[in-house]
Amino acid sequence: MKIDKDVITRVAVLARIDLTDDEKMEFSEQLSGIIGYVEKINELDTEKIIPSDHIGGVKNVLRNDTVGSTIGEGVLERMAPEFENGHIVVPRIIEGS
Amino acid sequence: MGYEPVIGLEVHVQLNTATKIFCSCPVKFGSSPNTQTCPVCLGLPGVLPVLNREALNKAILAGLALNCSISGYSKFDRKNYFYPDLPKNYQISQYDKPICGPGFIEIQVNGENRRIGITRLHLEEDAGKLIHAGNVPDGCSYVDLNRTGTPLAEIVSDPDMRSGDEAYEYLLKIKSIMKYIDVSDCNMEEGSLRCDVNISLRKKGTEKFGEKVEIKNLNSFKAVKAAISWEIERQSEILDTGGKIMQETRLWDSDKNRTNGMRSKEHAHDYRYFPDPDLVPIVLDMAYIGCIKNGLPELPDAKKERFISAYVLPAYDAGVLTSSRELAGYFEETVRGGANPKKASNWIMGEVLARIDDAGMISSFPVRPAMLSELINLIDNNTISGKIAKAVFDEMAVSGKSPGVIIEEKGLKQVTDSGEIEAVIDTVISNNEKSVNDYRNGVEKALKFLVGQVMKESKGKANPQMVNDILIRKLK
Numbered sequence A: 001m002k003i004d005k006d007v008i009t010r011v012a013v014l015a016r017i018d019l020t021d022d023e024k025m026e027f028s029e030q031l032s033g034i035i036g037y038v039e040k041i042n043e044l045d046t047e048k049i050i051p052s053d054h055i056g057g058v059k060n061v062l063r064n065d066t067v068g069s070t071i072g073e074g075v076l077e078r079m080a081p082e083f084e085n086g087h088i089v090v091p092r093i094i095e096g097s
Numbered sequence B: 001m002g003y004e005p006v007i008g009l010e011v012h013v014q015l016n017t018a019t020k021i022f023c024s025c026p027v028k029f030g031s032s033p034n035t036q037t038c039p040v041c042l043g044l045p046g047v048l049p050v051l052n053r054e055a056l057n058k059a060i061l062a063g064l065a066l067n068c069s070i071s072g073y074s075k076f077d078r079k080n081y082f083y084p085d086l087p088k089n090y091q092i093s094q095y096d097k098p099i100c101g102p103g104f105i106e107i108q109v110n111g112e113n114r115r116i117g118i119t120r121l122h123l124e125e126d127a128g129k130l131i132h133a134g135n136v137p138d139g140c141s142y143v144d145l146n147r148t149g150t151p152l153a154e155i156v157s158d159p160d161m162r163s164g165d166e167a168y169e170y171l172l173k174i175k176s177i178m179k180y181i182d183v184s185d186c187n188m189e190e191g192s193l194r195c196d197v198n199i200s201l202r203k204k205g206t207e208k209f210g211e212k213v214e215i216k217n218l219n220s221f222k223a224v225k226a227a228i229s230w231e232i233e234r235q236s237e238i239l240d241t242g243g244k245i246m247q248e249t250r251l252w253d254s255d256k257n258r259t260n261g262m263r264s265k266e267h268a269h270d271y272r273y274f275p276d277p278d279l280v281p282i283v284l285d286m287a288y289i290g291c292i293k294n295g296l297p298e299l300p301d302a303k304k305e306r307f308i309s310a311y312v313l314p315a316y317d318a319g320v321l322t323s324s325r326e327l328a329g330y331f332e333e334t335v336r337g338g339a340n341p342k343k344a345s346n347w348i349m350g351e352v353l354a355r356i357d358d359a360g361m362i363s364s365f366p367v368r369p370a371m372l373s374e375l376i377n378l379i380d381n382n383t384i385s386g387k388i389a390k391a392v393f394d395e396m397a398v399s400g401k402s403p404g405v406i407i408e409e410k411g412l413k414q415v416t417d418s419g420e421i422e423a424v425i426d427t428v429i430s431n432n433e434k435s436v437n438d439y440r441n442g443v444e445k446a447l448k449f450l451v452g453q454v455m456k457e458s459k460g461k462a463n464p465q466m467v468n469d470i471l472i473r474k475l476k
Helices: A005-014 A021-043 A075-079 B053-065 B164-180 B221-240 B286-293 B300-311 B315-321 B325-336 B341-355 B359-364 B369-380 B386-399 B403-410 B418-431 B433-440 B445-457 B464-475
Strands: A087-091 B003-014 B077-080 B090-093 B103-109 B112-125 B129-131 B140-144 B151-157 B193-203 B213-218 B248-253 B258-261
Touching: A005 A021, B003 B164, B003 B221, B053 B112, B053 B151, B053 B164, B053 B286, B090 B112, B103 B164, B112 B164, B164 B193, B164 B221, B164 B300, B193 B221, B213 B221, B221 B248, B221 B258, B300 B315, B300 B325, B300 B341, B315 B325, B315 B341, B325 B341, B325 B359, B325 B369, B341 B369, B341 B386, B369 B386, B369 B403, B386 B403, B418 B433, B418 B445, B418 B464, B433 B445, B433 B464, B445 B464
Parallel strands: B213 B248
Antiparallel strands: A087 B140, B003 B151, B003 B193, B077 B090, B103 B112, B112 B151, B129 B140, B193 B213, B248 B258
16 A cells, blocks of 8 residues: 555644644655555465454453542642643634634 | 324433443532542543443333343444544444444323334433533633533434424333433433433325424423424424435524524534444343343333232323332332222322422422321221311421321311310301291202301311211201
């Protein structure tokens, strides 16, 4: 699969990354190379192989419904870029209203 | 108009666990903003989410109650999107291997039974709350992450509904079932039950679905019904004039009673689901599922059928009484106290339900079942008349006193002593000469008037049947 400039542009938008035209060309080449290498796996016959979602075989790890400790006072305020009246402040996301 | 609406609903039910789905933060409505959080639900680097056993069990129970098949293998996936209501930039949800597969529920619309398919039920974490109004500075939104990580069961229906009424009944049934099995309090105001609508129109008689529109921001069952009506009209108009329906998400505006297209700049969604490597698969065997199935109580439909056959109640009564598990219990306890089932049903559907807003709140109603059955028995054995009973009930509903005590205190006991009644009747006869003559001259309704006078004179305490009989005898 060729990772062309259009794919790079779309992925950049989804990942919220700004890329210059030169960077797009550069990444297009590099990622095409990586994907091309991994594509070798397509040569294997996987007809009878069940796709694996996880490796390691661990299953059913559960916790009991018991209340534990929450974050200490002021900790979130120190982490957030902007904090006011107990809330994290972000740029307005809904247009209008 | 020649179009048939095709409607499917996505219902999010907040599971009533003590803690969040993947961390041990408490799930509590109304706490100070951002205090019910921890590194896991804040999505800080290096944390490990672990599934809450209770959330899993409640999801399985909900699936069983919706006649769903329970998956032997299910897993969690990351749904990727950027929005400040989820600090991780992805929501942990289930994509292709949900915990519960296809199922169905039965609803009744206009006296007709309809089976609505359930596509799936899956577990996911809730997002945080964004606040745009109030004292939020211009150009900003506030984020409260308390709700982040609250366990949700998302119930997706098949596109089986054809009207707003059907959607409404479907929601009522889902709510009723979820409350019966005690997996959610289904409080819409607090957001523990939320619903999105998918709706499209197609020409009547055709199979192919039209382009669908998703409606969000529906804050009540009535809003769901109204939004569907609005959309049917809007889409019909577009189609009638040769236009095309655009696949989009629209928001319900409950002030203006209309839907509006979202003016979001978000590009078409591309969630890039992939298995969450932090959460291991859930593998369930029949023994585990069977164990949860044993905890399934009698569900509304089965209870309704039993009420009809065991108590010989009309279907309508049985439907109302079984709409909430608490109310059904109240009725059964009243009957166990010796009350006639149909009379108990009449009292509950009339006087009791008129005094409470929510049938689920019956447990805090001052008139307990034993008191109601006592009252009904007091009418049946002629201690008080039906009319006096209403007044006694009024007092019971306020004071919580038993009917016997109230009747004693207020001297409301029905007079069945014929001598006493005769004395009152004699007074009434001598004071109402005209009516007495009218009756004797064949004016039947004069008797009714005289009975009324006797009842008034006795302050409602005289036994009406005895008054009637004695009057007729004396007027001969």
